Amino acid sequence: MRLSKFGKKFTGKSGILQLMEDLGAAAKGQEMIMLGGGNPGQISAVEAHFRQRMLNILASGDEFERLIGRYGPPEGGKPLAEALAALLNREYGWAIGPENIALTNGSQTAFFYLFNLFAGEFDDGSFKKIMLPLAPEYIGYLDVGLVDDFFIASKPEFEFFDNHLFKYHVDFDAVTVTADIGAICVSRPTNPTGNVLTDLEIDKLDALARKHDIPLIIDNAYGTPFPNIIFTQVKPIWNDNIILCMSLSKLGLPGLRTGIIIANERVISAISGLNAIVSLAPGNFGAELAYELIQSGEIINLSQQAVKPFYQDKVNRVVAQLQSELAGVDFYVHKPEGAIFVWLWFKDLPITSQTLYERLKQQGVLVVPGEYFFPGLQEEWAHKYECIRVNYALDNDIVRRGISIIADEVKKAYALTPQIKTA
Numbered sequence: 001m002r003l004s005k006f007g008k009k010f011t012g013k014s015g016i017l018q019l020m021e022d023l024g025a026a027a028k029g030q031e032m033i034m035l036g037g038g039n040p041g042q043i044s045a046v047e048a049h050f051r052q053r054m055l056n057i058l059a060s061g062d063e064f065e066r067l068i069g070r071y072g073p074p075e076g077g078k079p080l081a082e083a084l085a086a087l088l089n090r091e092y093g094w095a096i097g098p099e100n101i102a103l104t105n106g107s108q109t110a111f112f113y114l115f116n117l118f119a120g121e122f123d124d125g126s127f128k129k130i131m132l133p134l135a136p137e138y139i140g141y142l143d144v145g146l147v148d149d150f151f152i153a154s155k156p157e158f159e160f161f162d163n164h165l166f167k168y169h170v171d172f173d174a175v176t177v178t179a180d181i182g183a184i185c186v187s188r189p190t191n192p193t194g195n196v197l198t199d200l201e202i203d204k205l206d207a208l209a210r211k212h213d214i215p216l217i218i219d220n221a222y223g224t225p226f227p228n229i230i231f232t233q234v235k236p237i238w239n240d241n242i243i244l245c246m247s248l249s250k251l252g253l254p255g256l257r258t259g260i261i262i263a264n265e266r267v268i269s270a271i272s273g274l275n276a277i278v279s280l281a282p283g284n285f286g287a288e289l290a291y292e293l294i295q296s297g298e299i300i301n302l303s304q305q306a307v308k309p310f311y312q313d314k315v316n317r318v319v320a321q322l323q324s325e326l327a328g329v330d331f332y333v334h335k336p337e338g339a340i341f342v343w344l345w346f347k348d349l350p351i352t353s354q355t356l357y358e359r360l361k362q363q364g365v366l367v368v369p370g371e372y373f374f375p376g377l378q379e380e381w382a383h384k385y386e387c388i389r390v391n392y393a394l395d396n397d398i399v400r401r402g403i404s405i406i407a408d409e410v411k412k413a414y415a416l417t418p419q420i421k422t423a
């Protein structure tokens with residue numbers, strides 16, 4: 001059996017495939033401390049709401065039968081779009097309608113659509129790329145392009161703080177938009193680092209995109225107003241040149257694969273067409289379970305009062321433990337400003353992050369090696385191989401055990417391995 005170029009590309013080795021295979025292995029019962037995946041934590045207040053919403057659906061005439069027995073429109077359910085537009089207009093003073101909103105079968109599908117809409121081969125023979133103005137960036141972006149050489153990225157600037165903390169910033173001197181750039185994309189908060197681009201950085205990127213007549217895509221999967229896993233003050237932004245991507249996954253519905261795209265009508269029409277061709281229509285369940293929360297505005301209170309403090313408490317515990325158990329090691333933690341990960345940088349680590357990943361896996365702890373988070377960064381850079389991403393969303397005792405194993409393995413690497421990086 002021979003595979004096409006498409007088949008070879010999308011079945012080959014990739015960081016996201018390794019990540020999901022590891023998650024699947026753990027689901028089959030292998031004893032692992034799962035600090036590598038993107039699963040959100042289990043928050044009782046959130047789970048209770050969705051359980052009750054499901055019970056209400058089951059008890060309401062033929063609502064359940066209609067939910068599972070009918071295709072929705074290719075842009076997704078209109079009631080949710082109307083409720084979300086009203087919420088965002090009320091909270092932020094935007095002027096959007098349901099025509100500015102489309103649903104997808106998860107954010108990964110949304111980015112597959114968007115990146116291939118704005119990058120790749122064009123009718124005039126040109127080839128355009130997606131610019132990531134600050135690497136590291138999300139592992140799931142890396143392999144979604146239909147062709148190779150799909151991204152271009154820039155190294156960040158570093159800001160250092162006390163207690164082994166640092167923060168990445170966009171190096172605008174290194175960000176140059178040329179004719180071969182089809183769109184700019186950032187995640188905010190950033191997966192993997194927990195970085196939140198400042199309002200000034202977002203405003204400058206927005207102005208840069210407008211100047212060159214290309215869209216600015218903002219991945220808001222962890223941001224405001226929901227799930228609001230963000231620990232710093234930010235100004236939500238949208239205009240007709242911004243494509244804002246949201247999700248219900250980190251609110252607590254990752255299994256229902258519900259992505260949300262907010263954009264101008266031309267982009268929404270394109271997404272609707274892609275949905276129709278690829279999957280006929282997005283699934284109904286996520287939109288239906290979240291509808292009442294969004295329609296009432298209660299989703300903001302739930303995110304602010306239950307989701308945000310749940311994660312803020314957890315990340316504070318993890319950072320304090322790392323600072324204690326890695327005392328004496330030349331390490332840094334990216335300042336945790338949002339998302340559900342800590343990004344660890346082990347300066348001059350004598351092994352690669354991939355080797356550290358393999359050693360930790362042997363010890364029963366799964367993380368994600370940092371080298372997968374630099375799509376489009378063409379130059380070699382030792383920093384790529386000195387970092388790992390750790391998910392802190394599990395039960396506190398489980399996370400604490402995992403962090404201790406990570407600290408022990410890192411100290412062994414510095415103590416026992418010659419100062420030469422090996423694959």
